[in-house]
Amino acid sequence: MQIDVCFTPDDYLASSASVVVVIDVLRATTSIATAFANGCRKLVPAATVAEAVALKQDRFPDALLAGERKGLIIPGFQLGNSPFEYVRNIVDGKTIIMTTTNGTRALNFARNAAAVFTAGFVNATAVCECLANMGRDVVFLCAGTEGRFSIEDVLCAGLLVRCCGLSATLSDKALAARAMYEGVRSELLETVMASSHGRYLREIGFADDVAFCLRHDIFAVVPQYCDGIITIA
Amino acid sequence: MQIDVCFTPDDYLASSASVVVVIDVLRATTSIATAFANGCRKLVPAATVAEAVALKQDRFPDALLAGERKGLIIPGFQLGNSPFEYVRNIVDGKTIIMTTTNGTRALNFARNAAAVFTAGFVNATAVCECLANMGRDVVFLCAGTEGRFSIEDVLCAGLLVRCCGLSATLSDKALAARAMYEGVRSELLETVMASSHGRYLREIGFADDVAFCLRHDIFAVVPQYCDGIITIA
Known part of the structure; x- marks a missing residue:
């Protein structure tokens, strides 16, 4: 088993042989895990607002429209990108069409991989157990922020490497991500609060979201992206 | 003072405002520090073997030719890329023309910056003291290996961030490099020996070089690259 980490989507060279974890x-991937933990049936990523609206009109008329631009809910949509919005009484049994700036783009990069999962701190161990059972080469694909390196995604990749890399061969980036996580695991919240994306979310009023997104293993779901739709693996 | 880290030369967007540390x-930058610590007067980086030979013929007839391809000394050259070759009785008072795969390329990327220095673990504190005295924004530019991420360069950048970043504003990559260094500082040798470039150098017989290149602060030199020539700052 070989493990690699892509720090940004541009790092990723499509490989049909690999299992990809976005x-x-x-x-996004925290809210996706939250949605499934609260009963969401399927989640359809869309690249643009127009595509999301068209998907609802043409294929999923009962779906909830969800997503953000610049961190804020899209006008006319039912849900933004805060995990606190994805509560059971809203998402249980529902289909959600979601368009976000970074997560959706990363999923699109990975779409031709043999298997694609989504992970955050909130469901890290569940995803690792799934990967260990598969025993195949894995790429952790960090979504980043508008194509740029975002430390929180690489720290989560580092936790995942640590969790499932015991007997694996690690690339330099996998070694690096794990080292990075080890280096700040006792001050994870302070580090991410000081990061570029963390500071921005605090500025627009989402400091509680940052803290929530760093909670470990509060959900046991493993969302899998297949043929354009995310369901529970 | 702002600090950024470029994980590879391609990460680097030329900025005339910045101080760059390659x-x-x-x-390469370990051997460069070793050469100056042992009395080398000037070191001229060359992009290609042909350029190195032409520089000697046209401008520096007394210079030593140095460099590597695939880690091995270039046929007909006096020095390879091992710091153990740059001893006082060979380099004292000399000009060296050097062409290496990665370090030379990174220097070329940085050539238009306001000031360019070179650093390794062996001269980290000396470089940090120089940067602190300047008090300007700094970019640590990791040479990588053939354009790819190389963990040892980013770990050294992390040490440099830690050393001079106390009152600085850190980019996400600077935060990440520092976290990475903190995560493995107690097992630096094992980590770099397990890395891609570390494994390759061991395979071709340079394990002692890897250990030497990770020694901290054995030299107090600060090599500076200016108008195509490296001298002591």
């Missing part, structure tokens, strides 16, 4: 801690 | 731990 990580967008702030906040 | 890092190629294995082994």
Whole structure:
């Protein structure tokens, strides 16, 4: 088993042989895990607002529209990108169409991989157990922020490497991500609060979201992206 | 004072405003520091073997030719890229023309910056003291290996951030490099020996070089690259 980490989507060279885990801690893959933990049936990523609206009109008329631009809910949509919005009485049994700036783009990069999962701190161990059972080469694909390196995603990749890399061969970036996580695991919240994306979310009023997105293993779900739709693996 | 880290030369967008520190731990910037600590007067980086030979013929007839391809000394050259070759009785008072795969390329990327220095673990504190005295924004530019991320360069950048970043504003990559260094500082040798470039150098017989390149602060020199020539700052 070989483990690699892509720090940004541009780092990723499509490989049909690999299992890909997409990580967008702030906040898409955290909200996705939260949605499934609260009963969401399927989640359809969309690249643009127009695509999301068209998907609802043409294929999923009962779906909730969700997503953000610049961190804020899209006008006319039912849900933004805060995990606190994805509560059971809203998402249980529902289909959600979601368009976000970074997470959706990263999923699109990975779409031709043999298997694609999504992970955050909130469901890290569940994803690692799934990967260990598969025993295949894995790439952790960090969504980043508008194509740029985002430390919170790489820290989560580092936790995942640590969690499932015991007997694996690690690339330099996998070694680096694990080292990075080890270096700040006792001050994870302070580090991410001081990061570029953390500071921005605090500025627009989402400091509580940052703290929530760093909670470990509060959900046991493993969202899997297949043929354009995310369901529970 | 703002600090950024570029994980590879391609990460670097030329900025005339910035001070750039080029890092190629294995082994160019370690050998450069060693050469100056042992009396080398000037060192001229060359992009290609042909350019190195032409520089000697046209401008520096007394210079030593130095460098590597795939880690091995270039046929007909006096010096390879091992710091153990740059001893006083060979380099004292001399001009060296050096062409290496990664370090030279990174220096070329940085050539238009306001000031360019080279650093490794061996001269980290001396470089940090110089940067602190300047008090300007700094970019640590990791040479990588053939354009790819190389953990040893980023770990050295992390040490440099830790050393001079106390009152600075850190980018996400600077935060990440520092976290990475903190995460493995007690097992630095094992980590770099397990890295891609570390493994390669061991395979071709340079394990002792890897250990030497990770020694902290054995030299107090600050090599500065200006108008195509490196001298002591």
